Amino acid sequence: MAYTADKPKLAESSDELRARIPGWGVDLDPKDRPSVPQERFDPTLNGAHWEFPERQPEKWPRERSIEHTFLTPVFGTSCPPRGLSGMIRRYSYRRYSEGRAAHWLLLLAADRVDVVEATFASFLTRHPDNPITETGVLSEFTHHGLPSRLGGKRVDRVHHPLDPVLVAAPWVLAAGVAYLALRRVAGRTRN
């Protein structure tokens, strides 16, 4: 035990474990493991046939961390920044390094603004957002929702009610604002 020098004895010996568990000890030698050592200098390891990669064309001003010297030669092109969320994102990248909490908090704020923008925009299309189908919540009825949640000693049960609140709150809020706005317009029209 911890209060004396010897290590506690194990219930099973190595031979017993080798007999019981397929492959026990095949990677026993720490030096003969694929990620040991973690850093291993070998520039020919990867099959790269360039010293520095050719540059991918930049089709719009690509936002980048100010901790980079220049735009990396290759980058993702999903979802260019747009609207107010795009302005917040560009500002966050332009102004703050990755070491600043403001950088990440602004990006998280932009994510929320992006959702509001995209949801409103979807109502101008033939595919408006549908919180029922998009949350997959109907699987509660086809994949043992209640028994799965109530069974065993799940400790997350206590915060399960927060999820629907988090999902529904913006919709309820938006519906409330829309109702109040309509009521005000209707009131003015009557007067």
Added chain:
Amino acid sequence: MRAMVYRGPYRLRVEEKDRPPIEHPNDAIIKVTRAAICGSDLHLYHGMMPDTRVGMTFGHEFVGVVDEVGPSVRNVQPGDRVMVPFNVYCGSCFFCARGLFSNCHNVNPNATAVGGIYGYSHTCGGYDGGQAEYVRVPFADIGPSLIPEWMDDDDAVLLTDALATGYFGAQLGDIVEGDVVVVFGAGPVGLYAAKSAWLMGAGRVIVIDHLDYRLEKAASFAHAETYNFGEYDDIVVHLKKITDHLGADVAIDAVGAEADGNLLQHVTAAKLKLQGGSPVALNWAIDSVRKGGNVSVMGAYGPMFSAVKFGDALNKGLTLRMNQCPVKRQWPRLFEHIRNGYLKPSDIVTHRIPLEHIAEAYHIFSAKLDGCIKPLIVPNPA
């Protein structure tokens, strides 16, 4: 093409998108035959990862068939059946030259602290992922490998992240013969880490979770001794008791940012996004490992600060090791282990769901319904 598209926290749908074009001479376009949802995808799904944009396609675990290649691609050609590591990497930067593929400096303009990851927000480079019919794969000469003929897609897709990460996590624990290893989390990475610990000679492997069905899998798949932390007032004290009050030699955090077990930590991180992650499992790892022991962190955390107990880690003289897995370094050895019958990755797959029903798949996985451990996505069901 049909693709999963993020619409906001807890919401996504399948939309018609343009098939991705070749954007760089060493790009390939892959027709996806199998994808998976990773536990870390749930952090995106729940809106925890900064710069996750509406319209992005997630998915960093996928395999498929090469559909088109750029003019400088030499190592793969159309028709090849390939598996693609979740790391986007150039193969030639300072970090890639040292085997740190997950830390590549040439693929992620948005951040220097993380490399490129398919379908994992703009913080990880802004690449669309593989939960779609087609996906763009940069540096096709570097990342993708041909899938061995004897390996099926269900096994191959699990090598692109979950299995490689679990195996890597066990390596970071520096396990030596007879070590007591405790793994927090019986999800896919935890199960593979527990199984891998035996390969490295562990003398005892303990898995902790609060979901009984996952602990049953840990016992049957990974031969582990299991404990449900929901049944104990203080799981750290219990772990001390069952290790002669010494603690485990190695602790592996295979949970990450949405860990349960402390309501304040979970709600401030996963629900209110005020932390980079809920470090409950990491703190338990720090507290339950023995002094001088090793903690391996495989659970994914966001880039913001988290309330981690570094004081205890310092005072106990711990070694904390962590990284995103450099996947391709693990493959040759893992191929051997699968071929020899030591590992059967797809044994943990519980659901195979068509792409059109991916919103349900995310909900089932996120809410842990229906005994879900690992859901695979089938973009083009036969």
